[in-house]
Amino acid sequence: MLDSVLTFLADYWPTLVSILLLIAASAFFSGSETALTAASRARMHTLETNGDERAGVVSRLIEKRDRLIGALLIGNNLVNILASSLTTSLFLGLFGQTGVAIATLVMTVVLVIFSEVLPKSWAISAPDRFALSVSNSVRIFVGFAGPLSSGVNAIVRFILSLFGINLSDGKSMLSAHEELRSALDLLHKEGSFIKADRDRLGGLLDLEELEVSDVMRHRTAMRAINADDPPEVIVRTVLDSPFTRMPLWRGTTENIIGVVHAKDLLRALAEPDMEPEHLDISKIAQKPWFVPDTTSLKDQLNAFLRRKVHFALVVDEYGEMQGIVTLEDILEEIVGDIADEHDLEIQGVRQEADGSIVVDGSVPIRDLNRALDWNLPDEEATTIAGLVIHESKLIPEERQSFTFYGKRFIIMKREKNRITRLRIRPVDEGALAGE
Template structure:
């Protein structure tokens, strides 16, 4: 071997290690890159992002190509290193080559490039896109054969490729992604809650956010007009349900602005007002209507108020546009709203909660994660978990919290103390 041969072989070894590092880093980057970011860049005209998106869509073939390149250059580099060291040190050179190449490949071809790629997956993917795209195209037929052979082997082993795939719905995928970003500090809690609220519009129903009939403020339409005006002025709401003959027979909705216009047109003579001519026709919506559909209906009808009815046509409550928007942005309060209802944090870490407080509102207020699929209110959750209506003084522990029933009125739990376990 001439004096230049060892240096040439050494150069080949270095090139093989560098190329192996490229394929290792590309594999990590392209599997960790953000599809959404690439899609956005592609729409802006970045051709490299388009290549990355295409490679992501043929993930199996892309990974096979990268593993092929990585394996090829790992073996090539090791072979050249062994030949050089055997020529220099005899039969002991193979042992030296094993230890030296293991260290070099581990540090420079695996750990270093993959650490860089996992910390900057998008930029690494864009930089490697064209080269990887060419490799996948050139070795496409070979990789297709390899993929077919692998599938055949797995099938012979009784492994179904469909098994083990992620069964989460797109909704769950998005929610989980946002929760992870929040835990990592990349998304603020308010933004996480708003995003979750938007997604929840298609799975929640109007019955989940409505004001129950027992809490509705309504006016008897047969009262004298002056008294109706006083009732409207005493209410914090601009729209008031009207009933006649019995409290559950709702015949319309009175808007305070319409009432003022009519009063102005009558020259301030309240006695001459005809409430039936001023009120709006009632609109009834089924309890199973999703918030997404109800929001679209509000926008289409250009109204903000609807009565919620059950399958028998009985009014269960009312829902407003504000109720739906609060599921996205949180509690909306103005100068006429009543102070926050039902959640009072104590110095000892416990929280006093009115039984009628919705579980979702409590979760948002306290950043908790109590389940809200089986019950709308916190009292309903306790009754569901207990399997009965608890007596005052009973204590239950579930979902990582301790619930103490403080007060019960007839069949309703009106007050509870909630304590996170560990306090």
């Protein structure tokens, strides 16, 4: 038996060595394809900036992804076919016609394990490191096989164009912001990002999609100063307010004539020979700045920084007062609530012992989503009361309840046409199925 094996190896060792080398080459092509397509472009850019030449090679290969993949597939198929052909020829000489079936079975098992699953599993476990290690070898091969790959891609594009598919115009279905947001959500689920970090970065990405109207303080909740009030009343109003800047109106709250800064008021009162009863609040008020309610938060943030002011009055398309927006309102969309010693304690959200949430109707949906990690939609409404009205298509009565988005909304209090308080409790899937 041993003599037969030695004789077999002596007669066929060149063929066996060739098959083994071809299997190794197939593993190289399979692993390289997986690693280079899964490698992080951001990581490669950082490494290239730090002087790693191999990262630059990887980046250039990835830039022409169709050429790269085409070349690797050509190489992979070429060595697989050649390895299978040599094995079939070898087994035909040993077993006759049954050698074809044996060779097919053997090569299928060998190629699947050692040329596909093993190298791809290895590559996907550390794609960046694997891609760096094979970058120079792949670059040389792509240099030779690239023209053939380009020809194959041209044929593929032509055939697909017959079916109305144009690869040259192909674009990612996700925008850059959506891809970043998806990556943040995925990293959060995997435990790499805590919720607070995800919310901050997500808030930064949302600035371009949100409008001033989404974060402004509505005029019904706005504190303002009546220019016709006596000076002592004006001073007391400013002192009692938790805000340092307040709109100044005359005649009607719609007629804003200026913005009073508490520091400017103190300076005026500290002037020599200034009698408080002679205070003219309109003279120390700053000129009001009006902005459209449709301005994106990104543009408004840039405008605040450019003008070096923190406060703006929001108007609609008809010029009617809608509310106020501050630099802090926009920053809170990124970092969450910014509280100081003068902020009001009332947050408008209270957790009940039975697991339900009691919420003021004016609480923004985005704040609720961020605080409780919910996913209530905020495209059609800004506040939680607005969401209930939008979904129910009516002004609900007290004690009326609605179920949508996996939550039950119970109206607790209504004042005129405003929902001022409601209770929200989660609805399990079984309860939803039974309704």
